[in-house]
Amino acid sequence: MRGKERRSDKQETKERMTAFQTRCREAGLKVTPQRMAVYKALVETTEHPSAEAVFQKVRRTFPSISLDTVNRTLLTLSDMGAAFVVEGSGDAKRFDANLCAHQHFKCLKCKKILDFHHEPFDQIEVPTNLPSRVTVLRKTVYLEGLCDQCAKGSGIKGDLSL
């Protein structure tokens, strides 16, 4: 069972690498060994690693790579939509003393955070198929996009991947 799983994983990684190369070329980005190595490391894990963690992983098979390159590559991946930042904006912490139930919308451009309150979001059900037996202390619905002013300036108009 383990062997079979592994093989299909490898197969899928391979496919994704090829697709990624195509995507790079289409975007006018060069297919460098460093870039491939970083992307591969990210695809092979489900651990949502930090730049440092990716660096350590890639380093094992590519000792000459630098942390800066890893950082820049991860940035590039985010820009082209091949990866996402799932934690830590890199910006400073932001605080809120409003304890009433409410949700946040964040403008990706000007970083403004808008409060809103949508009743149904207060009542979302925690699913029963969570990975392991976890204790959920807080559940949040979070929207990102462009605010009124920023949408005007940018080329983005309609919905992307909604």
Place this chain on the structure above:
Amino acid sequence: MRGKERRSDKQETKERMTAFQTRCREAGLKVTPQRMAVYKALVETTEHPSAEAVFQKVRRTFPSISLDTVNRTLLTLSDMGAAFVVEGSGDAKRFDANLCAHQHFKCLKCKKILDFHHEPFDQIEVPTNLPSRVTVLRKTVYLEGLCDQCAKGSGIKGDLSL
């Protein structure tokens, strides 16, 4: 209209300040002018300020306060549950190359992020009462709490504020 609004705002701020003082005493925390000033600044705004922004605001009426105190106080507020960090974990960025629809659970203690996929969360409706005309590009449901292992070690057992 403006005057009336303002007055009720002030009234509410006053009440919250009193409640906060009580809460501090109950928690064995001293009621210092700095602490009050920081809390007041946070209650009076809806802008989800950074520590630096709070510092600038408080400084206007309390010139001798230091940024460190603001930082520490905001930390304290988070700890006692009088405020939340709504952006920027302070930790490093974390990346994910999994583009399929899925959600995240984050353990507050060990910072581990677990993927899960709950169909209904993919289909949540963006509310129509958003503050201004915003373009929503991404919507996320995000759960926080304690993972299996960390829950064992901590005193927290049941649901808090769920």
Place this chain on the structure above:
DNA sequence: CTCTGTGCAAACACTTTGCAGCTAA
């Protein structure tokens, strides 16, 4: 050949820590 990408080092921004003096209780 050309231009992007890389590696190195320095600069930056934000946060945390150690310590001496201050102050609320």
Place this chain on the structure above:
DNA sequence: TTAGCTGCAAAGTGTTTGCACAGAG
């Protein structure tokens, strides 16, 4: 009086930037 809080300064961590060289197209 005394435990906790504040302000200052220094150190730590993660990220960004400038520049010269290397390598992909």
